[in-house]
Amino acid sequence: MANVRGGDLSRLRQLNALAAIRALREAGPLTLTALAERTGLSRPSTKEVVDELTGLGWVEEVPPNPGTMGRPARRYRFRADCGHLVGVDIGGHNIRAALSDLDGEILAETRQPVRPDDPLEERLAAIERAVSGCLALSGRAASDLWLVAAGTTGVVSPEGRVQFSAAIPAWIGLDLAGELARMFPCEVLVENDSRLAALAEARRGAARGARDVVFLHVGRRMGTGLIIDGKVHRGFGAAAGEIVMLPEARWYDAPDHLNTCAVVPPGTPEEDAAGFTLAAARDGDPAALAAVGRYVDDLAVGTAAMVLLLDPQVVVLGGGFSRSADVLLGPLRERLERACLRTPEVRASALGDECVVMGAIDYAVDHLDRHLFTPDAGPSLPLPQPAGR
Amino acid sequence: MANVRGGDLSRLRQLNALAAIRALREAGPLTLTALAERTGLSRPSTKEVVDELTGLGWVEEVPPNPGTMGRPARRYRFRADCGHLVGVDIGGHNIRAALSDLDGEILAETRQPVRPDDPLEERLAAIERAVSGCLALSGRAASDLWLVAAGTTGVVSPEGRVQFSAAIPAWIGLDLAGELARMFPCEVLVENDSRLAALAEARRGAARGARDVVFLHVGRRMGTGLIIDGKVHRGFGAAAGEIVMLPEARWYDAPDHLNTCAVVPPGTPEEDAAGFTLAAARDGDPAALAAVGRYVDDLAVGTAAMVLLLDPQVVVLGGGFSRSADVLLGPLRERLERACLRTPEVRASALGDECVVMGAIDYAVDHLDRHLFTPDAGPSLPLPQPAGR
Numbered sequence: 001m002a003n004v005r006g007g008d009l010s011r012l013r014q015l016n017a018l019a020a021i022r023a024l025r026e027a028g029p030l031t032l033t034a035l036a037e038r039t040g041l042s043r044p045s046t047k048e049v050v051d052e053l054t055g056l057g058w059v060e061e062v063p064p065n066p067g068t069m070g071r072p073a074r075r076y077r078f079r080a081d082c083g084h085l086v087g088v089d090i091g092g093h094n095i096r097a098a099l100s101d102l103d104g105e106i107l108a109e110t111r112q113p114v115r116p117d118d119p120l121e122e123r124l125a126a127i128e129r130a131v132s133g134c135l136a137l138s139g140r141a142a143s144d145l146w147l148v149a150a151g152t153t154g155v156v157s158p159e160g161r162v163q164f165s166a167a168i169p170a171w172i173g174l175d176l177a178g179e180l181a182r183m184f185p186c187e188v189l190v191e192n193d194s195r196l197a198a199l200a201e202a203r204r205g206a207a208r209g210a211r212d213v214v215f216l217h218v219g220r221r222m223g224t225g226l227i228i229d230g231k232v233h234r235g236f237g238a239a240a241g242e243i244v245m246l247p248e249a250r251w252y253d254a255p256d257h258l259n260t261c262a263v264v265p266p267g268t269p270e271e272d273a274a275g276f277t278l279a280a281a282r283d284g285d286p287a288a289l290a291a292v293g294r295y296v297d298d299l300a301v302g303t304a305a306m307v308l309l310l311d312p313q314v315v316v317l318g319g320g321f322s323r324s325a326d327v328l329l330g331p332l333r334e335r336l337e338r339a340c341l342r343t344p345e346v347r348a349s350a351l352g353d354e355c356v357v358m359g360a361i362d363y364a365v366d367h368l369d370r371h372l373f374t375p376d377a378g379p380s381l382p383l384p385q386p387a388g389r
Numbered sequence: 390m391a392n393v394r395g396g397d398l399s400r401l402r403q404l405n406a407l408a409a410i411r412a413l414r415e416a417g418p419l420t421l422t423a424l425a426e427r428t429g430l431s432r433p434s435t436k437e438v439v440d441e442l443t444g445l446g447w448v449e450e451v452p453p454n455p456g457t458m459g460r461p462a463r464r465y466r467f468r469a470d471c472g473h474l475v476g477v478d479i480g481g482h483n484i485r486a487a488l489s490d491l492d493g494e495i496l497a498e499t500r501q502p503v504r505p506d507d508p509l510e511e512r513l514a515a516i517e518r519a520v521s522g523c524l525a526l527s528g529r530a531a532s533d534l535w536l537v538a539a540g541t542t543g544v545v546s547p548e549g550r551v552q553f554s555a556a557i558p559a560w561i562g563l564d565l566a567g568e569l570a571r572m573f574p575c576e577v578l579v580e581n582d583s584r585l586a587a588l589a590e591a592r593r594g595a596a597r598g599a600r601d602v603v604f605l606h607v608g609r610r611m612g613t614g615l616i617i618d619g620k621v622h623r624g625f626g627a628a629a630g631e632i633v634m635l636p637e638a639r640w641y642d643a644p645d646h647l648n649t650c651a652v653v654p655p656g657t658p659e660e661d662a663a664g665f666t667l668a669a670a671r672d673g674d675p676a677a678l679a680a681v682g683r684y685v686d687d688l689a690v691g692t693a694a695m696v697l698l699l700d701p702q703v704v705v706l707g708g709g710f711s712r713s714a715d716v717l718l719g720p721l722r723e724r725l726e727r728a729c730l731r732t733p734e735v736r737a738s739a740l741g742d743e744c745v746v747m748g749a750i751d752y753a754v755d756h757l758d759r760h761l762f763t764p765d766a767g768p769s770l771p772l773p774q775p776a777g778r
Binding site: 012015040155164210211212224226228229231233234235236237238239240241242243245246248249250301304305306308309310311312313339340341342344 | 401404429544553599600601613615617618620622623624625626627628629630631632634635637638639690693694695697698699700701702728729730731733
């Protein structure tokens, strides 16, 4: 029998098993008595369920503390290592991958540099290498993977096809979900990178605990990801977050203010220009400060539109320019205070370059909770055998 | 024993009772066998729960059809009339009230005209009269009410205090939730009117079945209500939907295009001016069509910001000007198609002047489902006795 939803368990026993797994995943190790209380099951039913799940490799007994006197009550925990998840961040210049257990605990990370103009095959090969690296680092095989979640720059269709990407032109039209499904022997999820970054900041980063979060990707390209009521907001056609496309929001050309400042040395490649302006502004250069002011004026228009519309608890400033958050946060806050009815907290990204790959892991964990460990949540995953039995 | 969550029922019996009530509310009349299947309870437990709920007045047997031969299996239903809900729409010119059963089935409606500059006391008295009228029409008493949900123009704090209202100046600063709580012997909810209108259109109106909906209140004043993932989006400080406050969204002054058109007869009061322009545009008057074009240009900017950000399935055009939806919908669609990545359906309000009061009823039903008929959803309502026992 391969999975908890599978054939031999009766409907009621399945529901009880799912309730027990959910309780153990939420609360950590529990005694049978505590587990019975949380699930509403009788103690004999709880014992039966735990024995069954232990036999299947989903649950294990926690060893008692060495110093414990007498006979303490046995405690049981969910075996988060009975399966593994992979998160991938597909950017213009880097592919990052991370491997975690089923609780999202990171066990290995890798990075593969790529170039925006690399051919499609090379970029796909780099994804495969990044994930293989994670498997090797953690001593796991591809067959241990339950889910691969990938975040990519660009607009992604609900089916995981790249509809548009300014950063990776070769990516446009690619059936990314299909390519990844050919690569890995497990379910694959594809999502826009800014949305995953937003999720990571809401779960473990600068907006930890907040239910409504606007993540601003500020860099040479601008993007945004929304967390609404604790969940990634995709929209009906998975096209949410594209306010950069509205000229009146003044985002698209905003980075030009930084690129064209007089402090940028002649001949600087465009991708490095803004860094000079932001650095000079930190040192108090008046021309650079004026350029930053104009940049934040524009950034604040689209941001105020989002804040007025959604009233988030936290706005997180992420992306390449967020390394200069010290220069940007104050002016942005000040403009939002003038423009908005209620000003949210404005914070710098806590996860930096890791935010997309962490978000991909968090997204995979959420997917697991929603589609596997919840009764009647729709089609069940094709689950591999719990590992290490 | 006054309520299902109350003292005497054990934890497990409470959970079973809630599961049975939920199944009957969702599926309508069920046989014991069908109910057992939906709840996952054994048939004897189901019988026990149904007997108990019948005794408490929450559930009743459905009379068999007169023509039925033999002995058909008994069917049971939730008694939606064991309590009642009131919805109130507090506008500048009208107070509307509706009374429904616990399923949101409307049993009575009233309207009380008021004036925007009426003193506070007069407006509060009109609310009380409107609700009393509903009670009288339906033969119910205030003690039969479980919930009163009120929608008001203006920005409302999470605690139900009016923070700002352009339409009813006397309303600003009012503890509306407190005033209503003094008026009615039951729990009171207060919400922004555009949000409730959005909910009604999503539940029973133009956007029925859609999970992500933007409701545009277009009229002399502009407002918006968002339904995200099937729920009213309030935002962290209950200030969501206020994009009209962003000058770049071009909403605030947009109605001026209609008010100042040459077709408006001199001396027309401002509140009637737009109607002349919209009527003339319907008749093909070039000046009026040009004014409508400029109006929709502005309307489309704020709307495109919302569509690009949220990617809703449906945009509903409501509010006073939506009576001229035939004149506005085409031009609005055309501009959104040019500005947006994915154009949602754009539809006229199906509920018209009733949308806020219907939304208030739907909001009350949702609240009931979330806070009363769901285990562990937080504090339970102070429930009155089920009526009519």
